[in-house]
Amino acid sequence: MTPIITAVLVLSALSGILTLLLLVAEFFFANYGECTIDVNKGDKTFKVEGGASLLTSLASQKLFLPSGCGGRGSCGTCKCRVIDGGGPLLPTETPYLNDEEQKSDVRLSCQVKVRGDIKIEVPEELLSIKEFETVIESITDYTHDIKGLRFRLPEGETIKFRAGQFANLFSKPYDDVKEETSRAYSISSAPSDNKAIELVVRYVPNGMVTTYVFKHLKQGDKARLIGPFGEFFLRDTSREIVCIAGGSGLAPIRSIILDMIDRGISNRKATFFFGAVSQRDLYYVEEFKVIEKEHPWFRFVPALSKDDSDHPYEKGIITEVVARNYGDMTELEAYLCGSPGMIDACCKVLASKGMPADRIYYDKFS
Amino acid sequence: MKQTPELDRIQKKMQPGVLTLKGFLGHDDRKLADIIAADCQTLLRLGINAAQITERLQDLADRGADLMEQEILVDSRYLVRVRDDRGKIPSPWGDGLFEKGDVDLVDQKTGKTLKWNRLTLRLISKHGFFGGYGSEYRIDPDVACEILDLKPVVDRSPESI
Secondary structure (H helix, E strand, O other): OHHHHHHHHHHHHHHHHHHHHHHHHHHHHOOOOEEEEEEOOOOEEEEEEOOOEHHHHHHHOOOOOOOOOOOOOOOOOOEEEEEEOOOOOOOOOHHHOOHHHHHOOEEEOOOOEOOOOEEEEOOHHHHHOEEEEEEEEEEEEOOOOEEEEEEEOOOOOOOOOOOOOEEEEEEOOEOOEOOOEEEEEEEOOOOOOOOEEEEEEEOOOOOHHHHHHHHOOOOOOEEEEEEEEOOOOOOOOOOOEEEEEEHHHHHHHHHHHHHHHHOOOOOOOEEEEEEEOOHHHOOOHHHHHHHHHHOOOEEEEEEEOOOOOOOOOEEOOHHHHHHHHOOOOOOOEEEEEOOHHHHHHHHHHHHHOOOOHHHEEEEOOO | OOOOHHHHHHHHHOOOOOOOOOOOOOOOOOOHHHHHHHHHHHHHHHOOOHHHHHHHHHHHHHHHOOOOOOOEEEOOOEEEEEOOOOOEEEOOOOOOEEEOOOEEEEEOOOOOEEEEOHHHHHHHHHHOOOOOOOOOOOOOHHHHHHHOOOOOOOOOOHHHO
16 A cells, blocks of 8 residues: 555656646746737737737737637637748647638637747738727617617727627626626617717527626626627618618618718618517617608618517518518619528528629628 | 546536536536436437437427527427527537527427527537536437437447447
8 A cells, every 4th residue: 555655646746846847947938028920011010028829919909800709719710810920720720710721821819829920911901990998878678688788988089880890899707707708799870970889789598798788787887899890881882772680680780771871872772671570579660760751762671470469560571571572683782680590591582582692791690 | 438638628618607608517516528428328228329319409490490580389299499699609629619599499298398509419419418417408318319209229339329
């Protein structure tokens, strides 16, 4: 028995000494000093202290790459091209990168450690993304599971975005959630309303940020936002447009319609089909009805899929309602926002009506 | 099955508040390796395999999809509602992101319920993880076998599970 105990003690002591040596070595040798991050071939250069992740280092310089998990390596969204200095691709990155991305030096910035000078490439529009420390101006219950939040930006600050884009909202640690977490929500306000941001949030059962919004966030609280992000916005054409949304997908469509009014775009007919299950899921109806009255180019069509009560709205699933409202749609343009299932079903209907796929724009909630 | 350091790392990600609000383990305090091994034993006892369960659940989810969250009665027995939510959930194994959106099933014959999403099916089919005791997303093999009327497969070797 004694030799076994001695062996265990010796092994434990050896492990302890090795750990100590590693810690000492890290202190002396893992000091990477000041490193330079070159963005887009010299468009921007940052001097940062080495040792942190690329995502964190960029954020410290106010360059925000989209990230859904706060740098935990679990969402795969903080991608950028690392042209030089990124080190070898890590096994933690490969599940999130396809072959083409791997060949093009695309990396997960949260997994790349800045250990020396590094050269990266990011989409141009990311350079205009800003962080805002806002104050909750109001929280409105729109339906039983949808809230509207208005965030007031700090005095003197404004946000520039395209109607249809989204922002990342950060929750603070609460209950079992020990770290700040962020999720993307579409902006529902108009770009002209640039001293504030409005978001529409639908409650997701067990969702980390929506639970925070629904159970913890109050008027007057501070909240951190980063944005704008996204490629969903009104294209600059003269085509008639059809917008289709469900649930919180109404948000970017509202922003687009308000923006059309602000910019005086009255030469394009626009019809907004909003799909809901029953009347309790409808919101912003009065506002859209007023817009409809004041702007002859706009039509609002709420549709209820399962409500047998006597109501003035269209009946049926939104795809059926769109299908029976149009003949040929070859010359139209579509803007869709909702769940992947809804988007896929809408795309099928629009294609069957002759709409080319490259004129269907969508935000698939993913 | 041995609880490797890799499984330790994965089990940490399964705790409440890390990847999801309530985590993946419910009130189960067993090691992840033991949870997986116990459910594997149950499958062996029942003579069914994980694919039978996931394929049937996927079929039921597909039949409730594209209905804009309306409830549907499938096979005159199962009330199915497919919810669509914004965003994706990462797998604790780090092998992908899966669209959110729960499927709720009520078996009118037994009154029992099941709840799952795309990640649940992935964890079962790829990793043999059915959820910890008390997790609302646990697909208990015994319960699934009863609700889904699964018949034993001919091959009962461990490799077929």
